[in-house]
């Protein structure tokens with residue numbers, strides 16, 4: 001239907017690559033809905049061009065540049081930059097209903113039936129099932145709701161520092177009000193869920209419809225050898241969910257990388273696939289050794305400035321200790 005859309009968000013070129021794969025996976029499963037991607041101003045021109053070939057609508061959202069309430073909210077809460085950009089999805093009022101999906105999700109079958117659900121439908125968060133995971137949710141675009149969300153954000157902030165905290169705060173009756181708004185396990189899959197709930201996965205995994213790569217290491221942080229069909233990177237992460245990672249990389253290397261090559265032309269870029277230029281491989285090696293350094297336990301906790309920077313770059317650490325501590329603190333205040 002023309003007035004319904006899947007919506008995603010890419011704040012930088014890495015998340016843009018995720019959005020390309022997500023868009024492709026929705027198309028490959030013959031969705032009848034429109035595809036919309038919101039992008040931050042940092043997304044490069046070649047990536048924007050590729051997104052335009054996959055998505056019906058590519059909308060640049062520059063909260064800092066907008067003259068509206070979002071700009072004012074941003075002045076008060078600069079730490080919530082990425083969140084404000086995501087909330088922008090409520091302004092897409094030329095659609096009557098939308099399904100938002102994070103750019104680190106991958107669709108494994110047609111999920112158009114999600115549009116039968118009402119605002120706000122989402123799957124429980126694997127870390128705390130009384131909160132929903134804001135990686136996939138059904139909503140109704142509305143300027144009124146958008147305004148209220150911005151107001152909520154500025155007044156209450158976010159208990160996890162990101163959009164999941166804001167949305168759970170605003171739609172706070174989700175856990176108890178209407179069970180129809182709880183999406184079943186098949187929309188709720190994540191590499192972490194699979195790891196933690198292996199028995200459940202063995203029972204329901206065959207029907208998986210969406211994978212959400214929740215971990216610290218996103219699919220695009222690995223390297224891939226398309227000939228050998230081999231993924232390399234942090235071993236623990238690779239082995240926790242090899243099938244879905246491979247699925248992501250097969251789709252990315254077969255249908256996204258060729259488009260990127262066309263757009264970049266002679267300019268070098270880092271596809272993450274090892275078959276390309278030597279200079280690219282050297283850069284990947286450097287990137288890999290950096291990512292090894294940032295593994296948990298090997299580094300002191302990042303300063304709040306660093307964390308803030310990460311949020312702003314779209315590298316929200318939802319599963320990190322700060323998010324859990326904040327959720328716990330919030331729950332403690334409820335219980336008091």
Ligand SMILES: *[C@@H]1O[C@H](CO)[C@@H](O)[C@H](O)[C@H]1NC(C)=O
Pocket residue numbers: 028029030
């Ligand atoms: C999508 O549609 C095409 C053309 O109608 C069909 O060949 C293909 O099998 C469909 N794909 C899926 C996953 O249903």
Ligand SMILES: *[C@@H]1O[C@H](CO)[C@@H](O)[C@H](O)[C@H]1NC(C)=O
Pocket residue numbers: 123124125126129182183184185186188193194197
């Ligand atoms: C969603 O996943 C979590 C953990 O993986 C599980 O505990 C929960 O029961 C699932 N939710 C539903 C509605 O199946």
